[in-house]
Amino acid sequence: MNRLEEMTAFVAVVDYQGFGNAGDRLGIAKSMISRRVSELERRLGVQLLQRTTRRQTLTDAGRTFYERASRLLADLDEAEQSVVAAEGEITGRIRVTLPLAFGVSVLADPIAEFLRLHPQISLDVDLNERTVDLIEENVDLAIRVGKLGDSSLVARRLASVRFVTCASPAYLQRHGEPRHPRELLQREVLVYSNVPAGRQWSYEEGGKRISPRVRYRVSANNGEFLATLASRDLAVVNGPRAYLWKFVERGELVPILTEYPSPSIGMYAVYPPGRLVSRRVRALSDALYAHFQDREI
Numbered sequence: 001m002n003r004l005e006e007m008t009a010f011v012a013v014v015d016y017q018g019f020g021n022a023g024d025r026l027g028i029a030k031s032m033i034s035r036r037v038s039e040l041e042r043r044l045g046v047q048l049l050q051r052t053t054r055r056q057t058l059t060d061a062g063r064t065f066y067e068r069a070s071r072l073l074a075d076l077d078e079a080e081q082s083v084v085a086a087e088g089e090i091t092g093r094i095r096v097t098l099p100l101a102f103g104v105s106v107l108a109d110p111i112a113e114f115l116r117l118h119p120q121i122s123l124d125v126d127l128n129e130r131t132v133d134l135i136e137e138n139v140d141l142a143i144r145v146g147k148l149g150d151s152s153l154v155a156r157r158l159a160s161v162r163f164v165t166c167a168s169p170a171y172l173q174r175h176g177e178p179r180h181p182r183e184l185l186q187r188e189v190l191v192y193s194n195v196p197a198g199r200q201w202s203y204e205e206g207g208k209r210i211s212p213r214v215r216y217r218v219s220a221n222n223g224e225f226l227a228t229l230a231s232r233d234l235a236v237v238n239g240p241r242a243y244l245w246k247f248v249e250r251g252e253l254v255p256i257l258t259e260y261p262s263p264s265i266g267m268y269a270v271y272p273p274g275r276l277v278s279r280r281v282r283a284l285s286d287a288l289y290a291h292f293q294d295r296e297i
Helices: 002-017 019-025 029-042 060-087 100-117 169-175 180-188 222-229 241-249 277-294
Strands: 048-049 056-058 092-098 122-128 140-147 153-160 163-167 188-192 201-203 208-210 215-220 236-240 254-256 265-271
Touching: 002 019, 002 029, 002 056, 002 060, 019 029, 048 122, 056 060, 060 163, 092 100, 100 122, 100 140, 100 222, 100 241, 100 277, 140 153, 140 277, 153 277, 163 241, 169 254, 188 222, 215 222, 222 236, 222 241, 236 241, 265 277
Parallel strands: 092 122, 092 140, 188 215, 188 236
Antiparallel strands: 048 056, 140 265, 153 265, 163 236, 163 254, 201 208
């Protein structure tokens, strides 16, 4: 049996989480996928997958082989893309992870435009609020908002994210509008749980940064959920203008503490370095950069 076919079948089983899904993606029968993976294990003399009736998990040997095999297939794909590049078209599938609220409110439009311009590109998009290990989970590109940790990954700044503090008109009528950030201690606030409260509730006054004490009943790992709670008259929210402003435009929230701006943070396209990055991933990164142009959103 062809070694490349065996390797492709194995990587597809891991990537698409099952023999049936892999067969659907590759356009061949599930039984053929299973046969190719079994032949690969027999030829290598090691078990690559632990199989149960419901799922397959990688063995230690399987994890090692998967990392090398997926890179080899990515190199082969890149070689093919370099030939196709002469015709100006890019093809293939990109695996992307996006923050949920930003994915819906900010990134859907430029990604839709990218897909219109490149009809041979397919996307697998994972919307979540966690920090994904790109190499471990075989993700091509991630959009991250906020301070980036030390990493061997390539980070490209796309935009500056402006924060605003808001509350509903009814909440302000009931509790009064705070005139200084330190008055937030006398109000209830909503906290985004993925960021330390001291960094989230931060303002600038006279060229200095101040982080007032706050108290909260609710924390959550999704900013748009917190904005919705605030619009239901529950508390004060501080978050990116990019998705809070639609609540403001509908009259459900009102900006407060506007004389004390919160520091902006960065939004980045993050991807693995060097040969792990295909031409299509670079094209998506370029398209997002061209759309935002490192401006404030």
